[in-house]
Amino acid sequence: MPPSKVSVLGNAILFLSALTGAQESEIPTFEHHSPPAYPPPIGTGDGFPEWSEAYSKAQAVVAQMTIAEKVNLTSGVGWEGEQCVGNTGGVPRLGIRGLCLQDSPLGIRFGQYSSAFPAGVTIAATWDDDLAYARGFAMGVEHRGKGVDVQLGPVSGPLGLFPEGGRNWEGGGSDPYLSGIGLASAVRGIQDAGVIACAKHFIANEQEHYRQRGENAIAINESISSNVDDRTMHEVYAWPFADAVKAGVGSIMCSYNQINNSYGCQNSELMNGILKNELGFQGFVVSDWQAQHGGVATALAGLGDQNFYSANSYWASNLTGAVINGSVPIWRLDDMATRIMASFYKVGLDKDRVEVNLDSWSTDVYGYRHYFAQEGYGLINGNVDVRGNHATLIREIAAKGTVILKNVANALPLQKPRQIAVFGSDATDNPRGPNGCPDRACADGTVAMGWGSGTANFPYLISPLSALQNKAIADNTVIQWVVDDYATGHMKQTATQATVCLVFVKAQAGEGFVGVDGNQGDRKNLTLWSNGEEVISTVAANCNNTIVTIHSPGPVTLEEWIEHPNVTAVVYAGLPGQESGNSIVDVLYGLVEPGRLPFTIAKNAKDYGVSLMYEPDNTYAPQQDLGGLLIDHRYFDKHNIEPRFEFGFGLSYTTWKYHKIVVRKTNAGPYVPSSGRTPAAKTTKVTESAESLLFPAGFTKVRFYNYPWFNSTSDVKRDGENGPSDAYDPNGTATRPAGGAPGGNPGLYDILYEVNVTLSNTGKRNGEEVVQLYISQGESDDPVRVLRGFRRVSVNAGKSTTITFTLTRRDISRWDTTTQNWVVSPAEKMVFVGRSSRDLPLVAKLNGGKKSIGYSKNKPGRQGHGMKTFM
Template sequence: MRNSWLIPLAAAAVAEGKAYSPPAYPAPWARGAAEWAEAHERAVEFVSQLTLAEKVNLTTGIGWESGQCVGNTGSIPRLGFRSLCMQDSPLGVRDTDYNTAFPAGVNVAATWDLDLAYLRGRAMAEEHRGKGVDVQLGPVAGPLGRVPEGGRNWEGFAPDPVLTGQLMAGTIQGMQDAGVIACAKHYIGYEQEHFRQGSQGNFTVADAISENIDDKTMHELYLWPFADAVRAGVGSIMCSYNQINNSYACSNSYTLNHLLKGELDFQGFVMTDWSGQHSGVGDALAGTDMDMPGDVAFDSGTAFWGTNLTIAVLNGTVPEWRIDDMAVRIMSAYYKVGRDRTQVPINFASWTLDTYGNEYFYAGEGYKQINEHVDVRGDHAQLVREIGAASTVLLKNVDGALPLTGQEKFVAVFGEDAGSNPDGVNGCSDRGCDNGTLAMGWGSGTANFPYLVTPEQAIQAEVLKNGGTFSAITHSGASNTTIQAVASQASVCLVFANADSGEGYITVDDNVGDRKNLTLWQNGEATIAAVAGACNNTMVVLHTVGPVLVEDWVHHPNITAVLWAGLPGEQSGNSIVDVLYGAVNPGAKTPFTWGKKRSDWGVDVLYTPNNGEGAPQQDFTEGIFIDYRWFDKYNITPTFEFGYGLSYSTFSFSNLKVTPVAASPYKPATGKSKPAPVLGKVLNATAYLFPDYIKRIEAFIYPWLNTTDLKAASGDPHYGWPTSKYVPEGAQDGSPQPVNPAGGAPGGNPALWDTVAEVSVTVKNTGKVAGVEVPQLYVSLGGPNAAPKVLRGFGRVSLGPGEETQWTTTLTRRDVSNWDTVSQNWVVTNYTKTVYVGNSSRNLPLKQNLLLNIKK
């Protein structure tokens, strides 16, 4: 560790029992590795033409509400380069119109379908592209889903690194094939909303929560899907709000420089979450490449970068090679996805749906047409409907109660979750309420609905088409007498219930982003009990952001079927009708575990501070054991296990074959980088004075100086600190640096992806109807600290009645390796490894020891 002056601080922190993130400098510079080569070359050529002010403009946001997108960089008019547009969300284009409201990430996880992940990613990016967006802020692997109550879990995929990682990769490939830069977020450890930005509610704390993660857990769990994202070529990664081991994510040199840019050899750019920046020079040296939205506080007109970044380069605090690398990384991503070929003018405004308004919304200037109301939906509604049905998990089905035949004389629907929001489909800003049916959670990870097909509407249409009668009670306060009078007469009773969550800047029913419990909302349990008490053919459909506690009612003899439909997007009602009436045979599997009681998961949100007014400390003492791994380790019986899901058919597994494949020895990466390239020439301060021909816009962030007196231009009270204290040791060193032994290529050491075994199994449809099965491959890595089993592969197999097929997959060196904290690399231990195959984490009828043929 070259930062020797910090070693005593580290020792003191450890002695006090505080988590500590070691310094890692300098920030690695992009080298155009692998498929980045051409884009990197073009980026270097472009950046070589830029002045210092233009480089700063490229890396600095112009301020909240100072452009038409939720985030905008400065422009480079001299070269015809417009401001880059960053826009939410991971399920569609946020804050606009004539866009599609796609299913949430958790629904994609429930499909276990890489093709659908790709198609959804591509479709979403096509819509962003059509609106003029350069960077879509998604997909999500942070939160991974450590705690079931986590407010934003639904934006991501699943609390398993392999399922999330593969779906992340597929989504990213789809997005970037459409010509839009994907932004994998939130890096890293962002597992709850409470205290994500410090003080909250009645609690005053000095800093944001510190998520304290040990080295093994970081590599084997939370970093894993980001490695998949980097290997898939993701153009940008967003650092998160929280601290990691008591260092802010966007200032954390270890996670950014050492892990992301060093070990994972990430060639794109790191952008801050909105107001996730906490220092200027510090964040630049720690590996952050772009700040968003640019101002210290929204609309403050003050900035850590902008003018201050120009000053930092002029006074030598930030070396010239570092600002060059920041710009090169941004432009490499730009060219890699073909933004120079696919970019269209920005034709919407995030701050209003009015056709005419102010381009500089906060300043109230630049009146023009800001919304062209471009319809970018194409035929994406059909994909939404398909994913909604493909992600519906059949949890219970007694004696073939489903599918419905269409001949039911009287169908009754119950629950507020079946109906419409009385305030309109977009009646709550950023979906910050739970009125009517739930089709997405709340927060910045949302999009406006162009419409929402409710279950009530779709089921009524189906019933009327079939000549039946229909009634719906969607008032959550309806009396039991009213409910039971209808339920007792119905042929089938469909109860819809939900549980919501979202981002922490919105509170709904005292849920501050994170859920405060795991029960149903909208009087759900009481409605289920009332209906089931009067109707002997009661079916429950759940629209929830994650697991809920169902043990108290799910075994009721009158409840004949239970389905989880998640957050299915705009086609919600049509998707559930497709499953209820058998047009689609459910093949989804639950992407999380359903415990019987809240304590079953072993972890929870930190709801109150535990460190006085200091940063709350959340110690990840469970290590790699979250969700099904925790249940397995402690032999806890869930209501429904991870990977579980029924079908209208049945399937069998047989003939497991595990064949070793010879692999070369694992070779740690060696050698050194080239020196950091310096592009262009920095002039004296006079060259960067604010131009006379530029009209100042209120609160807009600029790169220029007001005076050649750098201290006066900065206004930074710390200006003039001794460099030895202000700049960490080694942070300015542009000399050749050692390659990280665990790295060597985007995603990590290339040898991690060597195939070490082939696995095949026969899957047969033993039922009477065509259906889909999801074979799942788990591996026990052996050893005293390993999980009983971990998911390592999956697929989707469509089979007709009586049909069988051979499903084949492979295991890589990475799949059978553990992170060794001593050697700081991946190792294949000598412990016995076992392969399991089945259709859920608790139904694995086939197993075989894995005999590896890896040369030493």
């Protein structure tokens, strides 16, 4: 979201003319369309043990609410209306405080005495779901300690189709399986800490350019349309969100963009059809801030509300009127409120709920609770310290999420070098301090997170130079530095004196509401910032042991200098958070085993096979085809393109041998398509009058605040308000064959195979290996291989271990657009296990047979460093 946001729950068909005032004849006809899906499925928790108790409590309390109270609970109070980046109204009569929704996916945005965790791209590079859970739990603890009810994260959208994408760093890598495991682990951690997780951005939100009409004065009528075919939607973009739903996520945020020319927060097929029906989502949908474009339509499509601007809402009293006049059925409002309260109870917010003690608009201890109105003066920042011992975890994640890309002649780990020289502004502090740039929107000093709403305030930021100085002092090492990126003359002189030269370079990206050096959220290219290439070449020309560390939101091009004989090591350190310097020292000195790439680094940006849209193809609604199944490494494999460093790649400080693979087929039962209907509504008639929904007598209003009551009964519009007739059906709709439970049909998660592999640490030091499993589906239109398992394991020197992977029906299935279900094709399927997507020494057939093959480098082993509308 931009500097602001909120909305809480459902839509009909998108009518562009209603949004822009254009005549129907003036609206272009686009190829891709999203069909209607009505009525919105009602959440009940029936048959789902993890939701049943929460729904029982929610249904009981919502039954006691008036229409106004239900509307208040589902509507935002207005931007800067209260202390969080998003607040809903509450139900004071029943002792229910409105929800506090707060960024971000890596810590508490605008927080004080709170932590700045590593970014999503860095946790993805650890390939460790236990660390992903621990990070989620720690962030949840901090949010709850500040009184936050909904943490606006974790992220799996964007997925990272475009390597230049501005917000890729918030997510969990450019592979749906890897991203889904990380997303689910974070959801469990956040919600086990007692905070509702909000997985975002649903869906196909792959670039910042043109995500909103009018943002930064860009002249387009409507947001960009991400056009996605049915199979790609299921197998790529919706895959991680299915994992989040199965993990019990309480909230999902819809995105700014259109999907097949229907806005994400108004797309009934996405919210009603796929998310709530097919995936069995029991929580509530919240719109991104200012991503809501209608009232009745969004409600019927499955949304909730809060407009970007104060005193201006599509819902609040407008929703009350829509219920009274029949445009929105009462059971839809009941479902909205019940879904919110079910998520509330599921995470235990009814127990020991903390009062809000942070303020997003001021760092003062005392100020206005209603900032926009400048009313309600009092204590706003309690300055509660919620950090605990999380710095230790942050340091571990950042180190284990650092990837060694090159290491010639054991340049790493460092062994008390006699003299170190450090180069580049990325090694040092921002002169204005770690929070000197609003929303971190600059690249001054070391880069430790991207920019935008997905950020947090640093409580401190350990720069690489500071940490290296401390290490040098402890080791009696001489340390010199040049951190002016353009002082190449001084660099030459300093580099010639050093035993080892440590160069720190960077790139930066973020959210589209801010531009930095012409990068409007999305990066303009994949080159280094701040004269990075020249810094490297200058130092390498004068130092025969040059080690390069990169802090960036994703891939950068390395070809200009990667083969230089004096560049002895290259390290990708991602966006590590507050412990940046300490974590890189841990890796450079071999105190921690490094991670693996969560994306591909290409030799040339064109090798990714995609083009981010920097100029609109039309000024009405830009049309962007997101292609098919071949995201990131899948594209490289299918087209036999040699990357510089492949997906999953990373060097270790020890050596490994893979041997012996055994496949065992289980006795799983048959797959049974789901049938029946979604639950029927219990309440279908409005019993309250418009007169009963006027402002209470003597009520004192806060200026610019959104309220659920009418000023007058004349505010209720009684003509032309009705939505589509099928949206009123209170008897539910047919359950989709692939549905039936949170995450989809339960049969998708039946275990069909077990794969056992043996791994030996053949080196002289203890280590950690990331064992990766890939599947070949066998059909010509499938990717060559897809990731379907990974495990980070510790093995002592000279020892061996056995790793067991389980493969579910979902893992070996493909989406069938005809039956609208998952199917296992008859093609022969193979399983590959190894160190990366192209270093796979073990292979076996998935037919119960046993086979172990060591592939040569020119086979699947390491090789060097017509659109159909979906729905």
